[in-house]
Amino acid sequence: MIETKGLTKIYGNVAALDDINLQIKSGEVTVILGGSGSGKTTLLRLLAGLETPTSGSIMFADEDLAEISQKRLYELRLRVGMLFQYSALLNSLTVYENVAFPLNEHTDLDDTIIHTMVTMKLEQVGLRGFEEMMPSQLSGGMAKRVAFARALAMDPQVVFFDEPTSGLDPISAGVISSLIHETTVKTRMTSVVVTHDVQAGLDIADHVILLWQGRVIAEGKSNTIKNSDDPRVQQFIEGRPNGPIPFSRSQTAYIDDLTHKPGCVRLD
Ligand SMILES: Nc1ncnc2c1ncn2[C@@H]1O[C@H](COP(=O)(O)OP(=O)(O)OP(=O)(O)O)[C@@H](O)[C@H]1O
Numbered sequence: 001m002i003e004t005k006g007l008t009k010i011y012g013n014v015a016a017l018d019d020i021n022l023q024i025k026s027g028e029v030t031v032i033l034g035g036s037g038s039g040k041t042t043l044l045r046l047l048a049g050l051e052t053p054t055s056g057s058i059m060f061a062d063e064d065l066a067e068i069s070q071k072r073l074y075e076l077r078l079r080v081g082m083l084f085q086y087s088a089l090l091n092s093l094t095v096y097e098n099v100a101f102p103l104n105e106h107t108d109l110d111d112t113i114i115h116t117m118v119t120m121k122l123e124q125v126g127l128r129g130f131e132e133m134m135p136s137q138l139s140g141g142m143a144k145r146v147a148f149a150r151a152l153a154m155d156p157q158v159v160f161f162d163e164p165t166s167g168l169d170p171i172s173a174g175v176i177s178s179l180i181h182e183t184t185v186k187t188r189m190t191s192v193v194v195t196h197d198v199q200a201g202l203d204i205a206d207h208v209i210l211l212w213q214g215r216v217i218a219e220g221k222s223n224t225i226k227n228s229d230d231p232r233v234q235q236f237i238e239g240r241p242n243g244p245i246p247f248s249r250s251q252t253a254y255i256d257d258l259t260h261k262p263g264c265v266r267l268d
């Protein structure tokens, strides 16, 4: 469904992504795991066509995103759903209106058809009956489910999820994880899930990609990742503070920063 070759994204002097070669298969749940700052969100934004790479290519179902027209890119985006990290619901609209929003924006469907489609999506995420509630009246888990229903509204081929379970209690997180898995299997869509929740990620993944400092350091089935003997992978999976993955990404020595050596930010 999606393939990248040599995908690189540089911000200033930070390589957020460095030579990423990956394939996302149709009908599968691909989970992108990685610590803070490893480049997960950047990768998701590039794959969704929301940003352009510094170099390298992204093929979306045989079309090179760098080569196609703006109009075509817009058409492709309609085949993609996105669940943003903080749900990004429109606060002045009801649950119903939030889910109906993409349909009203991008289609000329009659209100009765839109009503049927919204009702189906809300049923799918277990929130039928909550149509008239406002986002401020929802719990975090419910808001994520509404955002999920909205992401599904246009029956997308691919859905990108940025941290779909972060900030949720274990039960709500489990509900979202199984919804992602179930929906992917039942509707044969393709899901790309970015998360730092190792267990939830490994549980629902058909394919796992582990990022570290903008590079892919491991990929494969959940079991392959769990059984990897790469010490960086093991540190990440076990959540150990000490190991080859440093807590700090500072480029300069601590003592140099403390003593104002050239190249350091002066405090005076
Ligand atoms: N718009 C931007 N401008 C400058 N640097 C950026 C920008 N976006 C990301 N970066 C840098 O790219 C690197 C990767 O960031 P990214 O947001 O992709 O990480 P992440 O894996 O999603 O982290 P987290 O788990 O904390 O969300 C970081 O060093 C970040 O500072």
Ligand SMILES: [Mg+2]
Binding pocket: 040, 041, 042
């Ligand atoms: Mg992120």
